[in-house]
Amino acid sequence: MLRRRLLVLPLLLAAGGLPAGPAGAQTRAITVASTTSTEQSGLFGHILPIFRRETGIDVRVVAVGTGQALAIGAKGDADALLVHDRAGEDAFVAAGHGLDRRDVMANDFVVVGPAADPAGLRGLRDAGEALARIARARAPFASRGDDSGTHRTEQRLWKGAGIDARAALGPAYRELGQGMGPTLNAAAAMDAYTLADRATWASFRNRQGLEILVQGDPALFNPYGAILVNPAKGAHIRAADARTWHAWLTSERGRDAIASHRVGGEPLFVPAGTMPSQ
Structure with a gap:
């Protein structure tokens, strides 16, 4: 069996x-x-x-x-x-x-990213606006890409913002096919943005330059x-x-x-x- x-x-x-x-x-x-x-x-x-x-x-x-x-x-x-x-x-x-x-x-999801914040997300509450800024900046984004609950939420957020992430970001959009921990590790190594559940983020130790940049949007409820x-x-x-x-x-x-x-x-x-x- x-x-x-x-x-x-x-x-x-x-x-x-x-x-x-x-x-x-x-x-x-x-x-x-x-x-x-x-x-x-x-x-x-x-x-x-x-x-x-x-x-x-x-x-x-x-x-x-x-x-x-x-x-x-x-x-x-x-x-x-x-x-x-x-x-x-x-x-x-x-x-x-x-x-x-x-x-x-x-709990809730949060958008984390590099402290340098090239897309200018820090302090935003609107997750859709955050993704739109990432797309305009063509900033690196690490997607779980694994049909998880987190990945499904991410896809709904891109769709709600009217953005095709693959087309908008090109090679900067990295679909990893990995769990949350490995995806956070990859985002830290790439200085990339990603969507994370708060529980795994709180338990994550390899943060390097990553920090929470967007939180509090009702669309991030988990x-x-x-x-x-x-x-x-x-x-x-x-x-x-x-x-x-x-x-x-x-x-x-x-x-x-x-x-x-x-x-x-x-x-x-x-x-x-x-x-x-x-």
Whole structure:
């Protein structure tokens, strides 16, 4: 089965590894397909040990772009999803691939770029105007180019600004096909602008000359949703344990765990219900 061939990040969720069980006992485990931002920001490393202690269920994470996570779920190669593209999530459920989509948390996107700021973005709130200035300056822009939630948002922003980024920037528009961390590394090396989720940016250490230049536009709001993969995909779907995860993630205990994940005292995600939808 493809599930076994996927590059999976097993998170052993108790100090020193999984606890020993009775001889022959099977470990309870589910597979969650999620985004690179939730993994690279350290969120899973923070909340999954808590979930494991409270439920005895191990969670194995496949950290990919949201588009790929949705495709994995559609094939039945995960038990649940945690992703961030509402239009894609709604289409996934409407197609019968998933059930019970729930709001989980949110943060926002930011436009980061070199301190020299050749396109003159510093202090802007309007993301569309920021992209228009990048296009006029033909300044380097590092795009994830991986059909992730971040990449899909970037594409919507270019479209909303009436700009074909490939045509406007030419070779200065670099489509990397990479996750958020590698894209930030590339932007730092290239002195390029890029769109980043705030959580990964806060966890990113190789900033070099990069800094946040544009933030606060409602168009940069970044909500995350959880979806159960439809058990009709096959008997291999661990539906009961996935429902336990799904309920915990949106419970008071799950919200508290999400809110307590911080970097330098800064919360990286705000649980659903405490940040207004936009």
